[in-house]
Each structure stands twice: as C-alpha cells, then as structure tokens.
Amino acid sequence: MKQVRNLIAIAAFVVAGTFTATAQTAASKVCHIASQELVEIMPKAKAAEKQLRNLAKTYEAELVNMDKALQTKSQEAQQKAPTRTDEENQRILEQIQADRKTIEEFYTNSQKSLSQKRTDLLKPVYEEARQAIFKVARAKGFDYVLDSTTGTGVIMADGYDLMPDVKKALGIQ
Secondary structure, three states: HHHHHHHHHHHHHHEEEEEHHHHHHHOEEEEEEEEHHHHHHHHHHHHHHHHHHHHHHHHHHHHHHHHHHHHHHHHHHHHHHHHHHHHHHHHHHHHHHHHHHHHHHHHHHHHHHHHHHHHHHHHHHHHHHHHHHHHHHOOOOOOOEEEOOOOOOOOOOOOOHHHHHHHHOOOOO
16 A cells, blocks of 8 residues: 555656646747847937937037137147247247146047947837847747857857847837
8 A cells, every 4th residue: 555655656756847847848939039130230220320410520620729719829839939038938838738638638528428328229129129139039928048249159140030020110121
C-alpha cells in the first residue's frame, strides 16, 4: 500500500511537471522591431530634425559674425598698438579676451540649447512610437518585443518583424 501511494505521488509529480513545462514553453511569443529606424521615418521626427537644423544654422551664423567681429577688433588692436599707451593696449587686450570668452560661452550655451530642444521635440515622437509598438504587439498577441536597432545587443532577429504593422498603425508608408 505504501508503494502504491509513492507510485501515485511520483506519477502526479511527473504529470504536473509536464503540464507546467508545456505551459511555460507555449506561453511566450517574441517579436522584434528596429525602434530607431521607426522613429527616423516618422513625419514628426523629420519635422523636428528640420527645425533643429535651422536652429543650428542660426547659432552657427551668429558665431561666425561674433568671430569676424573679434578678428577685426584684434587686427585693429595690433595695428594701433604702437600708437597707444601700455595701459590702453592692456585694456583692449582684456576686452578682446572677454569677447573671446563670450563667444566660447555662446557656443557652449547654444550646444546645450540644441540638446534641450532635441529632447523637447523628440520625446513625444519616441513616446508615440513606443505606444504604437505596445498597441500593435498586444493586438498581435506578443509578450515580448526586442529592439533590433543595430548596437542594442540583439545579434540575430529572424523572428516576426513588427515594423510593417507599426508603420501601418502610424499611417507611415
């Protein structure tokens, strides 16, 4: 009787283990998408990039003008230096150094401003892409979505590519 109970317990354990293993292997569905590629083809991202290029050109033009003015001032100072007193030359040299520092600060601030503007413009685009990926993946019954953008750690992505479905959901051709 004891042996029969042990045999029934072992059989129940094996059957339960088989059902658990089968349920675990059949439950997860995985697909992939190159999220960076998706964002780059989104019209809002293209518009943001155009706006950023225009802002960068504006900053660059201002820097060029500031640099030209500084070069002119520096050349004038060198030409007139022999006719001025040492105190005047020192004061002008300090002003040129201050102008150079102003240009450097403008450059640093323009880079920070561009970076912040990029974040402000692209954050909603990334969120829209993310939400579309979630929506489509859930509708298709996927449990996991891997990012197959180059350099993200996915070495091979031969499985289901979610890109066409998400592009369709976003109205991108």
